[in-house]
Amino acid sequence: MKIPEIVGVELVEWKGGFGFTPVIAPGTKIYRATSLGRMKMDMPGTGMPGIVKRYFGGPKCYVIVFWYAFAQDDDLMYDFHVVLEPKTTEAEACHKFYSDAKFWLDEEKVKELENLIESSIKPMAFPKGETDLEDLYKARLKVLAPVSPRTVEIFSQSINVSDPAERDRLQREAVQGYFADTVKTWSNEDFKAWQKNNPLDKKWFPETADNMKTPVRVVDPVDFELALNWIKRRYNEMKPDELAEIIYEVTGERLKPAAIRKRHYRKLGLMTKRKPGAKPKA
Numbered sequence: 001m002k003i004p005e006i007v008g009v010e011l012v013e014w015k016g017g018f019g020f021t022p023v024i025a026p027g028t029k030i031y032r033a034t035s036l037g038r039m040k041m042d043m044p045g046t047g048m049p050g051i052v053k054r055y056f057g058g059p060k061c062y063v064i065v066f067w068y069a070f071a072q073d074d075d076l077m078y079d080f081h082v083v084l085e086p087k088t089t090e091a092e093a094c095h096k097f098y099s100d101a102k103f104w105l106d107e108e109k110v111k112e113l114e115n116l117i118e119s120s121i122k123p124m125a126f127p128k129g130e131t132d133l134e135d136l137y138k139a140r141l142k143v144l145a146p147v148s149p150r151t152v153e154i155f156s157q158s159i160n161v162s163d164p165a166e167r168d169r170l171q172r173e174a175v176q177g178y179f180a181d182t183v184k185t186w187s188n189e190d191f192k193a194w195q196k197n198n199p200l201d202k203k204w205f206p207e208t209a210d211n212m213k214t215p216v217r218v219v220d221p222v223d224f225e226l227a228l229n230w231i232k233r234r235y236n237e238m239k240p241d242e243l244a245e246i247i248y249e250v251t252g253e254r255l256k257p258a259a260i261r262k263r264h265y266r267k268l269g270l271m272t273k274r275k276p277g278a279k280p281k282a
Contacts, residue, residue: 062093150177
């Protein structure tokens with residue numbers, strides 16, 4: 001497996017979450033491939049989502065899988081798949097496969113499509129001048145701190161930095177911090193692959209070594225839900241008892257209204273803005 005040069009780290013948001021992701025160097029060559037196979041969707045180890053397994057059940061289906069790699073002779077990595085209806089014939093499956101492959105392997109067409117379709121993953125820059133969004137950004141860093149303490153520390157430092165050279169330096173440090181935070185989840189093969197194009201700075205050796213000895217941590221589900229949907233689901237307009245009930249429905253954790261207020265206000269720094277009128281819908 002090859003891991004390309006990483007030039008920075010972004011805080012990103014997607015439909016069901018947020019977190020850090022490495023930024024690949026511009027101009028990195030991506031090699032694509034497709035494959036066609038036939039399999040049962042409910043077989044163990046298929047990696048299919050539960051909804052796909054329930055919908056297609058036991059019959060064998062043709063599956064078109066799209067892969068990518070960062071080196072021509074490197075192991076391919078799974079990207080996404082298309083499952084065809086069980087009634088699809090071999091001829092129909094082949095026609096679909098070759099038409100999809102013709103498009104997917106054409107770099108210019110893929111780039112055109114990427115420009116037209118809004119990405120489901122959106123980078124989050126610090127929104128200076130917008131108090132509510134500033135608080136939300138900082139709250140998300142606090143939520144991620146237990147699992148990515150070094151990356152969070154660097155991002156917190158960069159909030160008030162305007163000098164381009166200093167911001168570039170912090171981005172390079174963020175790459176080192178991101179690796180130190182995630183190293184315990186990497187296999188030996190992936191570890192070596194990362195080091196080829198992203199050598200670890202000597203001053204980060206102790207941090208990385210120490211982190212390899214610590215247990216894998218997880219984010220607090222209540223804090224994560226609050227920071228994810230504070231504005232999106234209008235949690236910021238709810239009273240503590242209303243919010244506590246919603247959090248219980250979403251996470252399964254029962255907290256008293258006073259406890260939920262302490263979570264979002266004192267721990268995460270998220271302020272409520274309840275407006276007059278009926279209870280807002282989440």
